[in-house]
Amino acid sequence: MSVSIIILVVLALSALGYFLGRRRALSLAAESGRKLHSLPGYYGQTVALFVAVPAFLLMIAWLFVQPMVIDARVDGMIPDSVIPEGGARSLVISDVRRIAGGLDAVLARNSLDEGALTDGRVDFSTVRGRLAEVGIALGNDVPTEVFEAAKAYRQGAKIGTLAMTLAVLVLSVGLGAWSFTRIRPDMRARNISEAFIKSLLIGSSTIAILTTVGIVASLVFESINFFRMYPASEFFFSTVxxxxxxxxxxxxxxxxxxxxxxxxxxxxxxxxxxxxxxxxxxxxxxxxxxxxxxxxxxxxxxxxxxxxxxxxxxxxxxxxxxxxxxxxxxxxxxxxxxxxxxxxxxxxxxxxxxxxxxxxxxxxxxxxxxxxxxxxxxxxxxxxxxxxxxxxxxxxxxxxxxxxxxxxxxxxxxxxxxxxxxxxxxxxxxxxxxxxxxxxxxxxxxxxxxxxxxxxxxxxxxxxxxxxxxxxxxxxxxxxxxxxxx
Missing domain, CATH: 1.10.3720.10 (MetI-like)
Structure with missing residues (x-):
């Protein structure tokens, strides 16, 4: 399941949680004859926020960590012997990602059988031809280890996406059900909803600050690397x-x-x-x-x-x-x-x-x-x-x-x-x-x-x-x- 579909599903669950939470608050108030502490909409907002916010936070963290984990795993599959002389390992990893993306495009066109690709029944020359059809041109000097790493990268990304989908949906439904069962007429739903909104505002401000810090830090660190190679006095005072x-x-x-x-x-x-x-x-x-x-x-x-x-x-x-x-x-x-x-x-x-x-x-x-x-x-x-x-x-x-x-x-x-x-x-x-x-x-x-x-x-x-x-x-x-x- 793609990220966009996961987002739509979580939003749909959140909307459903809002209406169910609001209706439960009204029904409990009618049954007990007690006045609600907050407006009915706040009870629905509480359920909706518990459904959506933790799930989205988990998804963002997962999308941030998953590429690093897969890159580390794939990096261990590439021996030093396949790194070009004077080249960088990061360039080989980039080729692995490019080939993995090409494999996804080829399989989406049904021009290659996934089972045959997984168990090795399709040779590399056939795959090279299929990749060329989708615009991924590979030279004859691409090592077999790089191709195997690309298959492992694609498989790891596929498993990671599936695990993320299950984890996000389970967390969303679980926390939504938990917040739904906690609804009571005397529940301070307004305070919970406003605390979420306040946290959202603080988080937005933090993101803006961290973005600025990240931009400045990237400039500073790379500039330090530059001045280690080139004299600062010549950079600031040379007229050429x-x-x-x-x-x-x-x-x-x-x-x-x-x-x-x-x-x-x-x-x-x-x-x-x-x-x-x-x-x-x-x-x-x-x-x-x-x-x-x-x-x-x-x-x-x-x-x-x-x-x-x-x-x-x-x-x-x-x-x-x-x-x-x-x-x-x-x-x-x-x-x-x-x-x-x-x-x-x-x-x-x-x-x-x-x-x-x-x-x-x-x-x-x-x-x-x-x-x-x-x-x-x-x-x-x-x-x-x-x-x-x-x-x-x-x-x-x-x-x-x-x-x-x-x-x-x-x-x-x-x-x-x-x-x-x-x-x-x-x-x-x-x-x-x-x-x-x-x-x-x-x-x-x-x-x-x-x-x-x-x-x-x-x-x-x-x-x-x-x-x-x-x-x-x-x-x-x-x-x-x-x-x-x-």
Whole structure:
């Protein structure tokens, strides 16, 4: 039974438990003539929660542990003699999983008999041909031990799934029946239900925190591995980025960091003034009918896929800047440039500034406006002296969100700014950013344990620390202003 079917069955049992629990509570109250402690729905919720929650927790734990157990068992079946020279055991395990998945696809098509596969009546050459039919191409050098390990992996996964199905259903039905028999008129069902909900909320918060910790930990540990292979001083202070997967690499982050800051600065230079002016007009000057049309139209810019912006930068904006500005001024001959990517990215992040700033300006109490007008201030003076200062924390947050979006953008930079890692002040020169190089270093047929691959984690950690610094700086500015304003 697949995981999706198990989930549907448990949900169906949970719904059944709800109706049965609610009906039992009402019938017991009618028979005994006693008043229920809680509303009838809480008794049904108690049974439903006991049916679903422990079963789902068991299923999640099982799905997490089962692959590790099967991998450990299969790993013991693969002798060191079948590991390619210079290769990794993990790659062989990946081949085992791929072949096992192919066997499932072949058996699902009824092009191979499972009994013949299990007892060895089908030779490996026949299986290879059947796997090729479902898109799993195997070379002639695949050892027999790998094929046997794939059969064991598939069998172990099949047995594990069956055992998980039985365990989950038995736990679900057992706890549901137990909670059903405990229903009494004086049972504090509301407290039990609310305790479950509180635990769910705490668990959700914990998952979010642990996810953040896991992301940071993965970056830190892999970055440590990188700095064991490559000097940190050269990484942070070298001005040359020249990865060579066969040795002799120079992996200085300064050109990438400069390109990231340069492109983001140009984008913010476009987005912040335009976005703030749009927000001021929509909030303070525009009529309701115009605002209802203009604001959604502007927010459409945020919904356009970044690949479309990248193509627009590559085909339209880049050639225009090259033909009308760069070449006549003698500043460059390439359509890929910092200015191209920055302008297009600035247009993309305008809604991040305008929409959020507009919302925060509308949240400023009308009494502040009325007080300003009562003292004789004009509308423009009220906006400048009252509205903008009161909305400054939200505006800073909007600008920070736009900056983070610009720093993390990849596709527009790839198509609009190029991939050249260099230090240059000319905005018409092609440059690149940290995010582009993270992608390029982790794609392709490369060895994961090499410095040229692990450098992507060091780049990601540096970018994380940089954006964290921006957040801290913005928080400091907001708090300092609030102290003065209040």
């Amino acid at each position: 980025w020249n990865p060579q997967f066969r040795g002799g690499s120079e992996l200085g982050i300064l050109p990438l960091l400069w390109g990231t800051l340069y492109v983001s600065f140009v984008a913010l230079l476009v987005a912040v003034p335009i976005g703030l002016l749009i927000a001021i007009y929509l909030s303070e000057y525009a009529s309701k009918s115009l605002r209802s049309v203009a604001k959604p139209a502007i927010e459409v810019l945020a919904g356009i896929p970044t690949i479309v912006y990248g193509l627009f930068a590559l085909i339209t904006v880049g050639p225009f800047l090259r033909d009308w500005f760069a070449q006549p001024l003698g500043l460059g001959n390439s359509s890929s440039s910092v200015l191209t990517a920055g302008l297009v990215m600035g247009v993309m992040i305008i809604p991040f500034v305008s929409s959020l700033s507009d919302d925060i300006m509308n949240a400023v109490p009308q009494s502040l406006r009325d007080g300003s007008y009562g003292l004789g201030a004009t509308q423009s003076e009220t906006i400048k002296k009252v509205i903008l200062p009161a909305a400054l924390p939200g505006i800073v947050g909007a600008i920070l969100l736009a900056a983070s979006r610009a720093i993390g953008e990849t596709m527009i930079v790839v198509l609009g700014a190029g991939a050249a890692a260099k230090l240059d002040l000319n905005p018409f020169e092609a440059m690149t950013t940290v995010t582009v190089k993270i992608v390029s270093q982790l794609t392709g047929d490369t060895e994961f344990a090499s410095p040229e691959t692990l450098v992507a984690f060091a780049l990601g950690l540096t970018l994380f620390v940089f954006t964290l610094g921006l957040n801290v700086l913005a928080l400091y500015i907001v708090r300092k202003y609030r102290e003065q304003y209040e």
